[in-house]
Amino acid sequence: xxxxxxxxxxxxxxxxxxxxxxxxxxxxxxxxxxxxxxxxxxxxxxxxxxxxxxxxxxxxxxxxxxxxxxxxxxxxxxxxxxxxxxxxxxxxxxxxxxxxxxxxxxxxxxxxxxxxxxxxxxx
Amino acid sequence: xxxxxxxxxxxxxxxxxxxxxxxxxxxxxxxxxxxxxxxxxxxxxxxxxxxxxxxxxxxxxxxxxxxxxxxxxxxxxxxxxxxxxxxxxxxxxxxxxxxxxxxxxxxxxxxxxxxxxxxxxxxxxxxxxxxxxxxxxxxxxxxxxxxxxxxxxxxxxxxxxxxxxxxxxxxxxxxxxxxxxxxxxxxxxxxxxx
Numbered sequence: 423x424x425x426x427x428x429x430x431x432x433x434x435x436x437x438x439x440x441x442x443x444x445x446x447x448x449x450x451x452x453x454x455x456x457x458x459x460x461x462x463x464x465x466x467x468x469x470x471x472x473x474x475x476x477x478x479x480x481x482x483x484x485x486x487x488x489x490x491x492x493x494x495x496x497x498x499x500x501x502x503x504x505x506x507x508x509x510x511x512x513x514x515x516x517x518x519x520x521x522x523x524x525x526x527x528x529x530x531x532x533x534x535x536x537x538x539x540x541x542x543x544x545x
Numbered sequence: 546x547x548x549x550x551x552x553x554x555x556x557x558x559x560x561x562x563x564x565x566x567x568x569x570x571x572x573x574x575x576x577x578x579x580x581x582x583x584x585x586x587x588x589x590x591x592x593x594x595x596x597x598x599x600x601x602x603x604x605x606x607x608x609x610x611x612x613x614x615x616x617x618x619x620x621x622x623x624x625x626x627x628x629x630x631x632x633x634x635x636x637x638x639x640x641x642x643x644x645x646x647x648x649x650x651x652x653x654x655x656x657x658x659x660x661x662x663x664x665x666x667x668x669x670x671x672x673x674x675x676x677x678x679x680x681x682x683x684x685x686x687x688x689x690x691x692x693x694x695x696x697x698x699x700x701x702x703x704x705x706x707x708x709x710x711x712x713x714x715x716x717x718x719x720x721x722x723x724x725x726x727x728x729x730x731x732x733x734x735x736x737x738x739x
Contacts, residue, residue, distance in 0.1 A: 436602020
């Protein structure tokens with residue numbers, strides 16, 4: 423059962439990351455990989471909220487397997503974040519690379535904290 | 546592509562030979578304009594690509610789940626499993642992207658299935674953030690910072706090592722191709738291959 427939840431979550435999360443990236447990248451011409459930043463921050467928010475719901479608010483743990491391990495795990499990506507940063511560095515776009523790292527980590531941390539706090543405050 | 550290195554003197558390819566490698570590994574540059582038709586258009590035109598990504602994402606997530614399950618950690622311990630998943634996935638994506646762009650540019654499903662799906666699903670940014678938050682909440686502040694910046698630095702290094710390894714393979718292959726081209730006396734135009 424757990425395996426199915428992980429598979430389903432992953433099968434939805436990964437294509438959604440691709441579609442978000444397509445949509446975002448076609449609507450700006452900045453060097454920063456905004457598509458990846460957005461999915462990573464959104465996924466961190468959702469995972470923070472889901473983990474909080476299970477730990478603090480008594481939601482069933484299958485929710486964390488489906489939404490957390492499956493969906494958020496596949497929606498967000500560390501490999502692409504790393505690859506994009508290294509490519510920016512190679513191109514000599516040091517400022518953009520630093521901005522990408524700072525923005526992703528800072529917004530990602532804020533998002534996971536906000537998601538967690540929001541759910542434990544509401545329930 | 547390998548021709549960008551210039552002379553046939555067998556020197557390794559310099560950096561600029563690879564500047565056509567995209568920054569965004571998920572969405573190829575040429576794929577972008579189609580999206581102006583909207584998400585429905587992308588779904589209609591690229592349902593096969595989306596299926597490949599979904600299959601890869603499901604399998605990558607399962608692999609991540611399996612590694613994490615076999616290597617559990619409490620809120621006060623270093624999340625080694627997430628670190629290993631992210632760093633090995635980052636290395637593999639660096640390797641894969643160079644190989645796809647330089648050696649197998651014509652494949653349709655390789656990048657969506659392996660790069661976007663499998664490795665994207667296998668690595669995770671959200672758990673990396675949640676792990677850090679849990680360490681902070683448990684009062685393990687120094688460990689949280691070591692984990693946060695340690696994952697970042699080793700992950701970037703892993704991508705770079707992956708790319709360098711693949712470039713070694715690619716330039717060795719190009720050198721072999723050049724060598725055989727010279728022996729057959731076909732000259733520069735004769736090795737156009739594609």
